[in-house]
Amino acid sequence: MATYHPAGCMQLPRANAIRSRLIDIFSLIEHLQGLSQAVPRHTLRELFDPSHQRQLMLGDQHQLVRFSIKPRHVERITHARRLMSRLRVRCSQRPPLSLWAGWVLEHPLFSNFIIFLIFLNTIVLMVEIELLESTNTKLLPLKLTLEVAAWFILLVFLLEILLMWTSNFALFWMNAWNVFDFVVTILSLIPEIVVLVGVTSQSVWLQLLRICRVLRSLKLFARFRQIRVIILALVRALKSMTFLLMLLLIFFYIFAVAGVYFFEGYTRSTRQDLEYHMFFSDVLNSLVTVFILFTLDHWYALLQDVWKVPEVSRTFSSIYVILWLLLGSIIFRNIIVAMMVTNFQNIRNELNEEMTHLEVQQKAGIFKRQIIQRRQNLSPEALKSSHSKTDTRTYNVTLFGKRVFAGQLDWETHVHQNLPGLMEMDQEERVVWPRDSLFRYFELLEKLQYNLEERKRLQEFAVQALMNFEDK
Amino acid sequence: MRPKVQTGRKDTEFQAFVQRFLAGSLFKMIMISTISLNAFFVVLWTDYEIRFRLFRLLEISEILFVSIYSTEFFIKLYVDPIVYWKDGYNLLDVLIIIIISIPYALQKIKGKHYPYLNIANGLQSLRILKLITYSRGIRTLITAMGQTAYTVASVLILLFLLMYVFAILGFCLFGAPEMGDLKNWGNLAVAFFTLFSLATVDGWTDLQQELDNRNFLLSRTFTIVFILLASFIFLSMFVGVMIIHTEDSIKKFERELKVERHMILMEEKQVILKRQQEEVSHLMQTQQNVDYQSFSELVENFKKTLQHTDPMVLDDFGTSLPFIDIYLSTLDNQDTTIYKLQELYYEIVHVLSLMLEELPKQQ
Numbered sequence: 001m002a003t004y005h006p007a008g009c010m011q012l013p014r015a016n017a018i019r020s021r022l023i024d025i026f027s028l029i030e031h032l033q034g035l036s037q038a039v040p041r042h043t044l045r046e047l048f049d050p051s052h053q054r055q056l057m058l059g060d061q062h063q064l065v066r067f068s069i070k071p072r073h074v075e076r077i078t079h080a081r082r083l084m085s086r087l088r089v090r091c092s093q094r095p096p097l098s099l100w101a102g103w104v105l106e107h108p109l110f111s112n113f114i115i116f117l118i119f120l121n122t123i124v125l126m127v128e129i130e131l132l133e134s135t136n137t138k139l140l141p142l143k144l145t146l147e148v149a150a151w152f153i154l155l156v157f158l159l160e161i162l163l164m165w166t167s168n169f170a171l172f173w174m175n176a177w178n179v180f181d182f183v184v185t186i187l188s189l190i191p192e193i194v195v196l197v198g199v200t201s202q203s204v205w206l207q208l209l210r211i212c213r214v215l216r217s218l219k220l221f222a223r224f225r226q227i228r229v230i231i232l233a234l235v236r237a238l239k240s241m242t243f244l245l246m247l248l249l250i251f252f253y254i255f256a257v258a259g260v261y262f263f264e265g266y267t268r269s270t271r272q273d274l275e276y277h278m279f280f281s282d283v284l285n286s287l288v289t290v291f292i293l294f295t296l297d298h299w300y301a302l303l304q305d306v307w308k309v310p311e312v313s314r315t316f317s318s319i320y321v322i323l324w325l326l327l328g329s330i331i332f333r334n335i336i337v338a339m340m341v342t343n344f345q346n347i348r349n350e351l352n353e354e355m356t357h358l359e360v361q362q363k364a365g366i367f368k369r370q371i372i373q374r375r376q377n378l379s380p381e382a383l384k385s386s387h388s389k390t391d392t393r394t395y396n397v398t399l400f401g402k403r404v405f406a407g408q409l410d411w412e413t414h415v416h417q418n419l420p421g422l423m424e425m426d427q428e429e430r431v432v433w434p435r436d437s438l439f440r441y442f443e444l445l446e447k448l449q450y451n452l453e454e455r456k457r458l459q460e461f462a463v464q465a466l467m468n469f470e471d472k
Numbered sequence: 473m474r475p476k477v478q479t480g481r482k483d484t485e486f487q488a489f490v491q492r493f494l495a496g497s498l499f500k501m502i503m504i505s506t507i508s509l510n511a512f513f514v515v516l517w518t519d520y521e522i523r524f525r526l527f528r529l530l531e532i533s534e535i536l537f538v539s540i541y542s543t544e545f546f547i548k549l550y551v552d553p554i555v556y557w558k559d560g561y562n563l564l565d566v567l568i569i570i571i572i573s574i575p576y577a578l579q580k581i582k583g584k585h586y587p588y589l590n591i592a593n594g595l596q597s598l599r600i601l602k603l604i605t606y607s608r609g610i611r612t613l614i615t616a617m618g619q620t621a622y623t624v625a626s627v628l629i630l631l632f633l634l635m636y637v638f639a640i641l642g643f644c645l646f647g648a649p650e651m652g653d654l655k656n657w658g659n660l661a662v663a664f665f666t667l668f669s670l671a672t673v674d675g676w677t678d679l680q681q682e683l684d685n686r687n688f689l690l691s692r693t694f695t696i697v698f699i700l701l702a703s704f705i706f707l708s709m710f711v712g713v714m715i716i717h718t719e720d721s722i723k724k725f726e727r728e729l730k731v732e733r734h735m736i737l738m739e740e741k742q743v744i745l746k747r748q749q750e751e752v753s754h755l756m757q758t759q760q761n762v763d764y765q766s767f768s769e770l771v772e773n774f775k776k777t778l779q780h781t782d783p784m785v786l787d788d789f790g791t792s793l794p795f796i797d798i799y800l801s802t803l804d805n806q807d808t809t810i811y812k813l814q815e816l817y818y819e820i821v822h823v824l825s826l827m828l829e830e831l832p833k834q835q
Contacts, residue, residue, distance in 0.1 A: 016745070016749065017745075018790075020745050020748050020749070021790060023748055023752065024748075025784070025786070026774075028752075028771060028774065242609070243607075243609040243610050243612075243613045244613060246607075246609075246610060247604075247610055247613065247614075250600055250601070250603070250604075253511070253515075253597065253600060254597045254598060254600060254601070255597075256597075257514055257515060257518060257594070257596075257597035258594040258595065258597045258598075259594075260518045260594070261518070261590045261591065261593045261594030261596075261597075262590065262591055262594045264590045265587075265590070282518060282519060283515055283518050283519075296672050296673075296674050297674065298674065298675060299669075299672070299674055300665065300668075300669040300674060300675055301675060303665070311587070313587070313588065313591075316588075316591055318665070322668070325668075325672065326628070329672070330707065330710065331624060334710050334711045334714045335617065335714055335718070337711055337714070337715070338711070338714040338715040338717075338718040338719075339718055341715050341718075341719075342715070342718050342719050342722055345719070368794050371794055371797045371798055371801065372794075372797065374797075374801060375797050375800075375801070411801070411802070411805055412802075412805075415798060415802065419798070422789075422794060422798075423789050430785050430786065430787040431785075431786055431787070431791060431792055431793060432784070432785050433784045433785075433786060433791065434780045434784075435778040435780070435784050436775070436778040436780055437780070438784055438786075438791070439775060439778055441791070452806075455810070459810065459813070462817060466817060466820065466821075469824065
């Protein structure tokens with residue numbers, strides 16, 4: 001094959017790109033340097049097998065492996081499916097208990113039953129607390145039923161946790177909601193055990209732990225998807241605000257410690273009519289006072305109280321209070337609001353992005369179909385009029401000249417609008433090329449670029465010649 | 473004294489060493505632990521009992537901290553004395569060193585019982601601000617917030633002007649020496665405080681009650697108008713302005729990140745392309761067995777090894793069917809346009825030649 005572009009001709013970027021793609025796909029450089037086969041011949045599984053791996057590495061001098069990775073949208077594979085495809089499970093006589101446990105947990109009846117029990121628990125607790133003080137003997141059987149119900153619910157929750165453990169022990173701990181469930185159940189179990197064992201009630205702690213029964217209602221949060229989404233959004237918003245909160249803490253610290261020193265005179269004053277006397281006495285109180293000022297509550301009363309003491313300089317105390325109000329309450333609070341708003345907007349945009357992604361995919365699919373239809377419409381006519389060149393031209397002229405697409409756009413604009421979407425589309429279809437055809441394709445494509453460039457230049461020559469007609 | 477030449481510094485090696493030390497993580501660890509320890513001690517000293525009992529520890533730790541801070545200052549100054557003053561965080565360091573030295577200076581100058589000594593002690597809590605230099609997250613936050621500072625300042629100035637107008641109005645209306653409410657509107661400063669209290673709607677009903685007790689006309693209108701203007705409109709405007717600016721700065725930040733990443737990606741791609749081209753030309757030049765004239769001749773042998781039955785599975789866009797369809801359609805379009813143009817040219821030339829033939833006939 002002779003050279004198809006004269007040496008010293010300009011380099012077209014497109015042609016260069018096509019050539020480098022060719023080189024890349026066929027790994028020509030390694031081949032021309034006599035190095036490797038350059039055809040993907042091994043799979044990942046073979047690579048992980050140690051003996052095969054050694055063989056491969058010894059054969060390839062550079063010990064280089066090239067991977068071809070393609071991101072795919074994999075739908076969620078449940079644990080049950082994974083289990084089912086394991087050899088151990090398929091070859092055993094009876095299915096393992098975890099499969100049954102997983103089936104029970106996924107069953108809608110069971111999950112609805114659990115939700116119902118959580119509601120029942122809340123109601124039982126409410127009624128129990130109301131009846132706790134009354135000594136009406138007629139209500140005694142009611143109290144008994146309530147107690148039995150509470151115990152029953154606790155046992156069912158424990159059973160659920162045991163089921164989850166049999167289903168998959170390791171995965172249980174990786175999910176934060178499950179850990180929360182576990183902690184709540186154990187917390188509400190402890191007082192019962194303590195009472196059973198017979199330790200006489202150290203009333204305060206046991207009361208507190210009994211109250212943890214109430215926390216069981218929080219298990220509801222894990223069940224409903226909407227609440228989960230909101231909580232996740234909140235957690236994300238908080239995470240992005242960590243530095244802001246750290247900065248706020250630093251400012252709290254600064255003003256608290258400074259407050260102790262600034263208002264030393266006020267704390268040590270012997271006047272009897274000071275309302276907020278102990279508010280700046282030590283660091284903890286000062287911290288609480290700073291927080292009170294942050295919420296703008298009775299700050300003027302506090303300031304006027306401080307002014308009653310003559311030892312405290314008015315200027316410094318007012319500067320302190322006003323500065324903290326401006327900085328903390330007005331500026332910081334609004335920054336927090338602003339960051340929350342932007343975060344929620346971002347989350348909403350991300351959710352929208354998924355929707356727009358789907359929309360773009362759909363549009364790209366429609367575009368693809370349009371193209372295919374077009375080629376199909378064109379080819380029979382092109383075949384018909386292939387004997388006469390002028391006919392083809394006129395046919396093409398009539399076809400393309402009047403071709404206006406849906407939306408009144410010409411072909412170029414239509415392509416330009418839809419091309420990015422098409423490029424980003426999830427390529428689920430792969431094209432199988434025969435090797436020599438692929439090589440020829442790339443070669444021809446590169447030649448085509450140069451030919452097009454030449455045609456353009458000839459065109460310009462023709463125009464120039466036309467323009468140069470002079471009137472003599 | 474280090475010798476300094478006009479064009480450069482003679483002690484470049486040591487300077488480089490010190491610079492490396494400053495940038496290293498050991499230095500950061502030391503500084504962060506020192507500052508945190510200092511902050512904790514400042515909290516401890518607020519309590520009189522602890523100060524009384526651990527007096528010696530207090531003195532020694534104070535000396536330690538001051539020495540560490542001044543060493544850091546001198547080292548950083550040594551590395552680059554002129555550029556040092558341009559960085560804001562270095563100025564913060566200098567400010568904190570000055571703040572640390574204020575109590576001692578005051579004690580020396582004004583004696584031990586100067587009433588404002590506790591204020592100087594209170595300022596020591598600012599030492600924790602040095603921690604900001606070592607935390608990148610807070611630094612980016614502050615730079616982002618710093619861009620909103622201008623807007624914040626303008627809103628505050630506007631609020632101040634509004635309060636000024638209403639303060640003078642209030643003073644004239646309600647601050648008259650006899651009948652007026654002297655405690656809240658007696659002089660301009662107190663009037664300002666009252667108005668600020670109204671703006672933050674804290675305890676404003678009590679203030680209003682006092683004015684009501686003195687039977688002022690218009691007091692209610694005054695108060696309500698001011699509260700609407702300052703609290704509802706101004707402070708809400710504050711929120712709105714901050715939201716917009718935070719959004720803008722975050723968007724700008726993300727855009728810059730994206731552009732940066734894009735540029736890096738493009739550069740890497742260019743590097744790879746260049747390397748490929750160089751290798752190919754290198755190969756073409758070093759072939760001494762047969763003189764290949766072009767790239768295609770070079771790969772002639774390779775092409776012969778390609779078989780039609782060998783499959784290659786590709787899924788990139790350049791070899792996919794939609795691309796081929798689109799490209800061929802676009803090419804067909806181009807062809808038709810050029811044919812049309814050619815027809816037009818022929819026509820032009822035809823018409824011109826006709827005109828040319830007619831010309832001598834007319835003459």
